[in-house]
Amino acid sequence: MTESSFAPAGPPAGFRKIVVALDFSPASERALALARTRFPGAQLRLVHVTDARVTTTPDLMGGVTPVGDPALLQTLGDVDTRRLERSLHAGEETEQLVGDPVTGIVEAAERWGADLIVMGTHHQGALEHFFMGSTAEKVLARSAVPVLAVPVTGGR
Secondary structure: OOHHHHOOOOOOOOOOEEEEEOOOOHHHHHHHHHHHHHOOOOEEEEEEEEEHHHHEEEOOOOOEEEOOOOHHHHHHHHHHHHHHHHHOOOOOEEEEEEEOHHHHHHHHHHHHOOOEEEEEEOOOOHHHHHHHOOHHHHHHHHOOOOEEEEEOOOOO
């Protein structure tokens, strides 16, 4: 047999459809840069979830109660849309959602048929981590799609 008979048929193996979760933090910007350089030729979809919880407050029954102006969420979404569009390179796609970031990222990746989720992780205080956990940890726990968590480098 010749070497060419061992060549794979179709596209090369690896991650071809990658969701990059963006929250516009330095960690997520680093994750986006890594996805672009480490996975050339992959189709990238930049996903941002505007956290709907910013317009709520916890209630005594374990739920949440809306507070403030309902237009605030729309304004935040509009600002996030413009930021997402500025992050976009030719050939990339975007998806913007409103809701819980963990659920939004996991469901967007599964719905699109992603091979990989790339997202940044950032440092948070011990108390915040104890009560809230990190979004990256929760995505890792809930996603059937592999997750590459990219830490922010340098100091806190």
